[in-house]
Amino acid sequence: MSTAASSLPDFTGCTIEEHYKLSEVIGSGSFGVVYKALDTREASDSPSRHRAVKIISKAGRTPAQLDIIRREVALHSIVAAHANIITIHDAFDDDEHFYLILDYCPGGDLFSYITEGVYWGKDGEELARSAFLSLVDGMQHCHEHKIAHRDLKPENILASKDGSKVFLADFGLATRERMIKEHGSGTALYMAPECHGRLNGFQPYDTRAADVWALGIILVNMLTGRNPWEQASMRDAHFADFLGEKADFFRESFPQLSKGVCEVLAEVLEFRPERRMSLRKLREAVVSLESFFCNEGEEESVTDTTTTITTATTDESFESLDTSDGPPTLSSDGDEDEDESPLVTPAGTNSAKPKNMETEKVDWKTGSTAQLLMARHRLEEQFGNGFY
Numbered sequence: 263m264s265t266a267a268s269s270l271p272d273f274t275g276c277t278i279e280e281h282y283k284l285s286e287v288i289g290s291g292s293f294g295v296v297y298k299a300l301d302t303r304e305a306s307d308s309p310s311r312h313r314a315v316k317i318i319s320k321a322g323r324t325p326a327q328l329d330i331i332r333r334e335v336a337l338h339s340i341v342a343a344h345a346n347i348i349t350i351h352d353a354f355d356d357d358e359h360f361y362l363i364l365d366y367c368p369g370g371d372l373f374s375y376i377t378e379g380v381y382w383g384k385d386g387e388e389l390a391r392s393a394f395l396s397l398v399d400g401m402q403h404c405h406e407h408k409i410a411h412r413d414l415k416p417e418n419i420l421a422s423k424d425g426s427k428v429f430l431a432d433f434g435l436a437t438r439e440r441m442i443k444e445h446g447s448g449t450a451l452y453m454a455p456e457c458h459g460r461l462n463g464f465q466p467y468d469t470r471a472a473d474v475w476a477l478g479i480i481l482v483n484m485l486t487g488r489n490p491w492e493q494a495s496m497r498d499a500h501f502a503d504f505l506g507e508k509a510d511f512f513r514e515s516f517p518q519l520s521k522g523v524c525e526v527l528a529e530v531l532e533f534r535p536e537r538r539m540s541l542r543k544l545r546e547a548v549v550s551l552e553s554f555f556c557n558e559g560e561e562e563s564v565t566d567t568t569t570t571i572t573t574a575t576t577d578e579s580f581e582s583l584d585t586s587d588g589p590p591t592l593s594s595d596g597d598e599d600e601d602e603s604p605l606v607t608p609a610g611t612n613s614a615k616p617k618n619m620e621t622e623k624v625d626w627k628t629g630s631t632a633q634l635l636m637a638r639h640r641l642e643e644q645f646g647n648g649f650y
Contacts, residue, residue: 270295270319270359277302278361279354282315289371293434294318298366312366313351317359330434331360338433341407346400348420348431364431369423372480373416380425381484383518387554390484392426395548397480400430401473402541408438410469414476415452416483441466452476455494455501456535471535477544478530485523485554486516490531505533520556 274297277283282299289296297315304311318331335353342350352363372393375381381390397419404411411418412435420429435447443466445459454475456467475494482490490512491500504511512524519527526547529539539547 269321270317273297273317278315279352282313282363284315288314291432294360296364299363312368314364314366316362316364318362320355320358320360334433334436335360335362337409337436337438341404341409341430344400344403346396346427346429347403348429365429367420367422367429369421369425371417372419372421372428372484375421375425376416376483376487379487382487384553384555387485389424389426390554391548391551393421393428394481394484395545396427397430398477398541398545398548400428401477402545404430404436405470405473405541408440409433409436410438410440410473411436411476412469412472413448413452414473414480415449416480419480437469440469442469443467448476450493451489452479453494454535455533458493458495461494461496468535471538474530474538474541474544475535477541478527481523481530482512482516482527485519488516490515504531518555520551520553522551523554526551 273284273295274286275284281302283302284297284299286298287295288298294316297317299313299315301311301313320328323331335350338347338350339353341347348367349365350362351365352361354361369375375393380386381393401411401414411430411433413432414430418430418432420431421427422429443464445457445464448457450458452475454467454472456462456465457472479490482488491498491504494501496502500515512519512527513521516524526539526544529547530544532538
């Protein structure tokens with residue numbers, strides 16, 4: 263159990279606000295516990311009878327921290343009407359706790375579906391396509407309302423019973439600020455390089471471009487059951503290798519993936535946020551792909567190894583995957599995205615910085631391994647000597 267679950271009283275069997283009867287714990291995080299509940303006002307056959315109730319303790323929180331919880335409720339409420347975002351039906355508090363009344367999602371979270379392998383191979387790829395497109399649609403709705411989620415990960419995404427649709431949840435780190443200088447917030451596996459800070463000189467970064475990066479990592483999770491690296495940092499050997507390999511990195515690390523989807527991943531996981539694929543183009547790309555997976559002959563041309571996938575992280579362990587039939591290369595068009603990035607690329611350079619802001623020099627003294635030196639050389643080739 264998490265700290266929140268162990269520190270909060272057990273509300274099982276309790277009724278709150280006179281009509282929400284809590285039956286069992288269905289989720290727990292660092293700051294709250296989620297219960298399945300019955301709304302006793304609804305008929306027994308009503309789809310609205312079941313709700314999820316998130317309970318967050320106020321104990322030990324500063325006024326600023328309590329305001330953050332209120333902000334979560336406010337931002338979630340702004341976008342909650344979308345079909346791929348969990349609806350927040352009510353929110354109230356007492357002297358000790360906050361209570362959020364949410365849609366009950368019997369399918370559980372996306373993480374469970376990923377670990378069960380329901381999206382792997384040809385049998386699951388149309389399910390994966392449908393689920394991922396619904397995730398992109400939910401995220402697009404947030405961005406259209408000027409809200410960045412900032413903590414996208416499978417555990418914060420709920421799924422329908424058949425796994426074909428997903429729903430955004432947990433807006434605890436969400437913001438309406440386009441540029442932010444708050445580094446290190448979120449979950450390291452899904453954070454873009456600029457969110458960690460070191461590689462962009464701890465400058466403000468585009469929160470919505472960071473959401474797009476997280477979607478790329480989630481797509482890798484869904485199709486392979488793996489993480490490509492532990493964090494987008496020069497201290498991570500897999501990420502350092504990726505910086506110079508791009509699409510080849512995914513083809514070599516995950517040989518069951520098609521060339522087309524590897525090229526999409528390379529554009530979504532673009533190091534420079536102002537050149538990262540937009541949500542609109544990402545949706546078009548996923549729709550256009552004939553398949554996420556390559557056939558056996560195509561896989562053999564990429565690697566001489568077996569179809570057993572070597573994990574790209576040190577602490578993840580899933581079953582090996584078989585490959586499936588697969589597809590063409592995807593080329594993204596050159597249209598300008600309607601949602602202009604607030605980043606600019608100064609004349610004579612290849613790296614972007616926020617408009618009207620000076621960029622600090624990046625400290626490269628993070629290690630001395632051959633991997634780090636190779637990655638530095640690749641960055642110099644791609645972005646110029648002045649990058650670091």
